Amino acid sequence: MQKLSDFKDDINKCSKCGLCQSVCPVYKITGNDCAVSRGKFVMLDGVLKGDLKLSKNIEKYLDLCLKCGKCTNFCPSAIDVCKIFETAKYEYAKNTFLGKFIFFLQSKYIFGNFIKIFKIITIPFRKKHKSKPDSKLKVLYFKGCVNNLCPRTDNYIRKIFKNSNIEIIEKDFDCCGQPFLSSGNLERFEEVKQHNLKMLDCDFDYLLTDCASCESTLKQYMDANFISLGELILKENIKFKFPKPLKVTFHKPCHLENDDFLEPLLKNCENIEYIKMENYDDCCGFAGEFAIKNNKISREISSKKAENILKTEADYVITTCPACILGLYQGLAGKKNPPEPVSLTDFLAKAEIK
Numbered sequence: 001m002q003k004l005s006d007f008k009d010d011i012n013k014c015s016k017c018g019l020c021q022s023v024c025p026v027y028k029i030t031g032n033d034c035a036v037s038r039g040k041f042v043m044l045d046g047v048l049k050g051d052l053k054l055s056k057n058i059e060k061y062l063d064l065c066l067k068c069g070k071c072t073n074f075c076p077s078a079i080d081v082c083k084i085f086e087t088a089k090y091e092y093a094k095n096t097f098l099g100k101f102i103f104f105l106q107s108k109y110i111f112g113n114f115i116k117i118f119k120i121i122t123i124p125f126r127k128k129h130k131s132k133p134d135s136k137l138k139v140l141y142f143k144g145c146v147n148n149l150c151p152r153t154d155n156y157i158r159k160i161f162k163n164s165n166i167e168i169i170e171k172d173f174d175c176c177g178q179p180f181l182s183s184g185n186l187e188r189f190e191e192v193k194q195h196n197l198k199m200l201d202c203d204f205d206y207l208l209t210d211c212a213s214c215e216s217t218l219k220q221y222m223d224a225n226f227i228s229l230g231e232l233i234l235k236e237n238i239k240f241k242f243p244k245p246l247k248v249t250f251h252k253p254c255h256l257e258n259d260d261f262l263e264p265l266l267k268n269c270e271n272i273e274y275i276k277m278e279n280y281d282d283c284c285g286f287a288g289e290f291a292i293k294n295n296k297i298s299r300e301i302s303s304k305k306a307e308n309i310l311k312t313e314a315d316y317v318i319t320t321c322p323a324c325i326l327g328l329y330q331g332l333a334g335k336k337n338p339p340e341p342v343s344l345t346d347f348l349a350k351a352e353i354k
């Protein structure tokens with residue numbers, strides 16, 4: 001496991017140019033340099049030089065980050081800021097009472113068993129998997145924690161591909177590890193990583209995900225041929241007919257690398273008009289722990305997002321991450337005639353599949 005001191009050179013690569021300020025959603029709201037990577041690097045440099053101690057105050061600023069990665073994508077030095085913040089967080093949290101308690105709650109005994117129990121009790125509500133031995137394409141489906149808790153999306157995926165010659169393979173994957181990274185629980189992250197890597201030991205063409213955050217986390221440690229649900233639907237040329245005309249818009253999750261599938265896929269949907277919203281890739285402001293620890297800022301970011309959504313006058317705002325759906329609901333709460341936030345899978349399952 002890497003230590004904060006291993007990132008000394010990366011931290012020193014920061015030229016303090018301040019370009020990250022122009023893309024950081026938290027900086028845009030707070031105007032606080034400690035909210036953005038540059039300010040955090042100044043503090044962490046002080047820690048590495050022994051001038052500062054990793055303290056509750058520094059942890060507060062490490063938590064003041066959505067882990068959206070926008071600064072990394074924009075940084076001329078291409079510094080992987082999230083990795084550095086997660087490592088610093090781990091070094092602080094592992095020695096505190098609260099940190100140890102959160103790590104215990106995230107352990108395989110508590111969080112792991114909680115998901116396992118849900119997997120078992122939802123079995124009767126899940127459509128039976130029909131084996132298609134002559135299928136052209138074998139996809140290994142990474143279901144993710146939300147779909148393990150709730151069988152609806154899982155069933156919808158089977159409905160969407162019912163006429164396709166696809167074999168959907170299921171394995172006993174653990175969580176992708178994103179919530180553990182956010183809390184700095186690097187030990188638990190390593191545990192799920194090792195478990196998930198073992199699940200790849202089977203014959204498959206693509207690793208299918210329907211959550212942008214899961215996919216982006218898995219890509220940190222898996223060398224596989226990834227395909228998102230939208231990309232697979234497009235590849236299979238599945239067409240949809242909605243019973244009445246609807247206007248839709250799309251929120252691009254920060255962790256969704258590629259949304260090239262979206263417009264061609266929506267063109268395959270009869271009765272659907274797509275309206276691209278202004279700044280459609282602006283963060284929704286949720287990001288799990290961030291929404292709890294920095295609730296006021298989280299709400300402000302969500303509310304800014306909601307203003308652009310409302311301008312489209314859409315009936316639905318589609319996205320591909322369950323956490324973003326919560327952020328969209330947070331922003332649209334109390335607004336007049338808001339569109340309904342919905343996952344791509346749940347939205348397409350409302351149509352007749354042709």
Ligand code: SF4
Pocket residue numbers: 013014015016017018019020021037038071074075076077078079
């Ligand atoms: S953009 Fe990169 S190099 Fe510039 S201040 Fe931000 S973190 Fe440092």
Ligand code: SF4
Pocket residue numbers: 023024025026027035036037064065066067068069070071072081082
């Ligand atoms: S990851 Fe996102 S929220 Fe965190 S510092 Fe970078 S731009 Fe700001």
